[in-house]
Amino acid sequence: MNAIDGTDRHVKTDDRPPPSLLAIVLDTNPHAWAHLCSTLPLSSAISNLLVFINAHLASGNTNEVAVIASHTHKAEWLYPTPKPPLPARSRNGTSSTNGSNGTSSEDSNVPENPNKYRQFAVVENAILSNVGKLLNSTTESDLASTPTTQVSGALSLALSYIAKSALLHSPVDSLGTDNPLSALADSETTHQARETLTSRILIVSVSGDLANQYIPVMNSIFAAQRKRIPIDILKLAGDTVLLQQASDATGGVYMKPERPEGLLQYLMMAFLPDATARRSLVMPSAGGVDFRAACFCHRKVVDIGFVCSVCLSIFCTPELPSNLCLTCGSYLSLRSAHTATPALIPRKKKKKKRVGGTDSATPGPGTPAGSGTPVHT
Structure with missing residues (x-):
């Protein structure tokens, strides 16, 4: 057709930036936040984090976000809220639900607000409600069991969600299969045009040493390094060796601010650019890393x-x-x-050779004496 009508047709390519998935691991350890309550309360930190999430979602209409709470005794989803298990079906094939129309509970529970973007309101409502449920369900025995937080479990959940999202962004065969995820996993070796998904993990940590979780955390670091998923660390309190190694091994950003009350500024300036934008920016470095x-x-x-x-x-x-x-x-x-430890044997000092029967350190008759520095007049 091009030769008949003499027009030059070009295939339009999608030059938009790839979709970006941000998985946030929020440390909700009550022991650590109690020490920061005078400087940065947990409520203020969540408010600043919600502004940061809205900025990430506003950067592109295809951007996604996932928030996981790393608590003292478990890792809990804050957003998206896990769906309840499917209801059991009776013998005649009908469902046993009481009038459920299958709509998402997150969207239906959000009040209408014409002054706020719908997606922002959905994320905010889900995170605030799930954080409240998590804190209310925490008992004294849970707090007394351990002073640390379950970062290893939160990292495993984040990596699993990123892997599932990467498969869902891949093209699905039009024939349709019973399990499209398994079909996509089997087609890893085939050469297909896939829509790339830029993923990264941000850990907002306030807890101390995590040496008791060394093995599972290192396994998560190696998995993220293999998938080229950077792990960014924002250390508001305490100091951990593993998180420094995680940021260094995966090419992420490690930052320990001196003033935690400026949390929003650190989030917007250092952690908002994704992996695509960071190629054109000079990102902050952690300096020395404890290995x-x-x-x-x-x-x-x-x-x-x-x-x-x-x-x-x-x-x-x-x-x-x-x-x-x-x-x-x-x-x-x-x-x-x-x-x-073997004892150190002091090395013997070597004697200097004598020239003409005298010590070489002492100028002899044939050795000119050293003169002073010449003075220019």
Whole structure:
């Protein structure tokens, strides 16, 4: 047709930026927020976080967001709210629900407000209601069980959600299958034009050491590194070695502000650009990174440890039960390898050779004496 009518037709390509998925892990540890209540209360932090989420959603109409709470005893979804299990069907094939029309509970419970964008109101209502339910369901026994937070579980939920969203953004065969996700997973090796999804994880942390979760957190870091998902860290309080390593290994941004009350400013200036925009920007760096590891026996960060030659597990002491590795069960001879620190022998000073029977350090008759610095007049 192009040769007949003499027109030059070009195929239009979509030059819009790819959709961006932001998974936020919010540390809701009551112990840590109690120390920050005078500087930055949890309510103010959530308000600043909602403004940041709205800015991310407003950056593109295809942008998505997921918020996960890392609590003391569990990791809980804040947005999107998990759907309840499907109702059981009776023998005649009808559902046993009481007049449910299948509409989303998040959209139906949001009051109408003409001065607010609908999507912003849905996200805000879901996050505030789920945070309130999480805090009300926390008992004294949950707070007394551990002073840390379940970051490892929250990271696993974020990575699983990102992997599922990446599959849903891929094209689905028009023939239709019973399980489109499995069909997409089987077609990973085929050459198809897929819509790229830019994903990243932001952890807003206020808790201290997480050495007791060293193994699951490192597994999540390796999974994010393999999928090229950067992990950004905003450390409002405390200090953890694992989060520094997570940011450095995945190419994320690590920031520990001196004034936590400026949370919104740090979020908007340092963590709003996605991976596509960061190629044209100079992002802040964490400086020195602590690469120490935690032992597998007591979950403590160690400077010097003993490594299993089979599974590379790290131990802080050679005194293992029956000299067996606690991870793989291999026999280890750590006690024989652990010896006392050898004593340092002082090195003997070499005597200088004598020239003409005199010491070379003393100028002889044939050696001109050193002159002073010449003075210009």
